[in-house]
Amino acid sequence: MTAALMLELRDLSKSFELHQQQGARLNVLRGFDLRLHAGECVVLSGPSGAGKSTLLRVIYANYRPSLGAVHVRHQDRWLDLAKATPHEVLDVRRHTLGYVSQFLRVIPRVPALDIVAEPLVAHGVDVQQARRRAAYMLSRLNVPERLWQLPPGTFSGGEQQRVNIARGLIVPRPILLLDEPTASLDADNRAIVAELLAEACSAGSAVLGIFHDEDMRDRVATRLFPMQALEAA
Ligand SMILES: Nc1ncnc2c1ncn2[C@@H]1O[C@H](COP(=O)(O)OP(=O)(O)OP(=O)(O)O)[C@@H](O)[C@H]1O
Numbered sequence: 001m002t003a004a005l006m007l008e009l010r011d012l013s014k015s016f017e018l019h020q021q022q023g024a025r026l027n028v029l030r031g032f033d034l035r036l037h038a039g040e041c042v043v044l045s046g047p048s049g050a051g052k053s054t055l056l057r058v059i060y061a062n063y064r065p066s067l068g069a070v071h072v073r074h075q076d077r078w079l080d081l082a083k084a085t086p087h088e089v090l091d092v093r094r095h096t097l098g099y100v101s102q103f104l105r106v107i108p109r110v111p112a113l114d115i116v117a118e119p120l121v122a123h124g125v126d127v128q129q130a131r132r133r134a135a136y137m138l139s140r141l142n143v144p145e146r147l148w149q150l151p152p153g154t155f156s157g158g159e160q161q162r163v164n165i166a167r168g169l170i171v172p173r174p175i176l177l178l179d180e181p182t183a184s185l186d187a188d189n190r191a192i193v194a195e196l197l198a199e200a201c202s203a204g205s206a207v208l209g210i211f212h213d214e215d216m217r218d219r220v221a222t223r224l225f226p227m228q229a230l231e232a233a
Contacts (some may be wrong), residue, residue: 003037005073006175006206007059014058014070016070024163027230028054032068034208034225036175041197041220046227052210054175055227059208060099061089072096074176094122099166100181106153112138112148113148116166123171130170139164141192157184169196176200178209182216194219 012032018024028051034043044052057063059070061081070081074096079088093099107115116134122125138148143161147155152163161184168181178197182190190213197220201207211217217224 001038006038007034007036007073008069008071008210009034009059010069012055012058012070014063015066029058029065030230036206036208038174038204038206038219039197039201039222039223041201041209042225043217043221043223044208044210044227045217045224047229050227050229051181052227056099056208056210058180060093060097060177091194094219097171097175097177098168098171098173099136099177100165100179100185102161102180104152104167106151106160108153109151111149112143112152112155112163115152116163116168116170119171123127133170134166137170138163140196141166142189158189161185162189165193165196169200172200172203173205174207176209178207178211180210180212182211182213187215188204190216201221 006132009032010094012029013027014029015025015027018026025232032055036216043196045053046052050105059081061070065082065131068082070183071078072081072092078094081089084092102198113134116137117127117130120133135148139145143159143162147159152160161181165181183194185193186205194216197207209220211220
C-alpha cells in the first residue's frame with residue numbers, strides 16, 4: 001500500500017523585504033516543490049542561509065509565502081495554509097502539525113512536568129494521565145527526576161532542549177516539523193531522540209526536519225532534500 005500524502009508544497013516562493021536597505025528584496029525560496037508522505041522522515045540539507053528554517057516557518061504559517069501553496073492533509077480534507085484563516089491555522093496546529101524548534105519557550109514558575117504535559121491537557125486528556133505520560137517522556141529523554149517539579153529557566157541548554165522535545169512529541173502529530181531540536185545534545189541523547197522519531201514515523205507521522213549533526217541525519221532520514229541558497233534580487 002502506498003503511504004498517504006500528508007503535505008504538498010507547490011511552486012512556493014518566499015522573499016523578504018529589507019526595510020533597512022531601501023526596500024531591497026532577499027529571495028530565499030523560489031518555485032519550491034516538496035511532497036511528504038506518512039511514515040517518511042525527510043531531512044533538509046544545504047548550506048547555512050539556504051532557507052531551511054524559513055521553509056519550516058512558512059509551512060507552520062509563521063511566515064506567509066510570497067507565492068505558491070502549502071497543502072496540508074488536515075483530518076479528512078486538504079487545506080492550503082497559505083490561504084487559511086488564523087482560526088484554521090490554529091486548528092491545524094492543534095491537531096495536525098507539530099513544530100519543535102531548538103529553544104524551549106520557558107513559562108515562569110511552571111514546572112517542567114507541566115510544561116511537557118500541557119499539550120496533552122489541551123488535547124482533552126485528564127491532567128493526572130497527562131502528567132504520567134509527561135513523566136514517561138522525561139524519563140525516556142534522561143531528564144533527572146529531581147528537575148521535574150522545577151521551572152526549566154535555570155536548566156542547562158541540553159536539559160531545556162530535552163524538555164522541549166518531550167513537549168513537542170507528547171501528542172502524536174500526523175506531521176512534525178523539527179528545526180534542529182538536538183543542537184545542544186550529546187551523542188547518547190541524540191540517539192534517544194532518533195529512537196523517538198523512528199517510533200513516531202512507524203506510527204505514521206510524516207517528519208520534515210533540519211539536523212546539522214551528520215549522525216542524526218544518517219540515523220533518522222529516510223530521504224535527504226538538498227537546498228541551495230538563492231542570490232539576492
Ligand atoms: N525575517 C527575516 N527577515 C529578513 N531576512 C530573513 C528573515 N528570516 C530569514 N532571513 C534570511 O533568509 C535567509 C535564509 O535563512 P534561514 O534561517 O532560513 O537559513 P538556513 O538554511 O536555515 O540557515 P542555517 O543553516 O544557518 O540555520 C538568510 O539569508 C536570512 O538572513
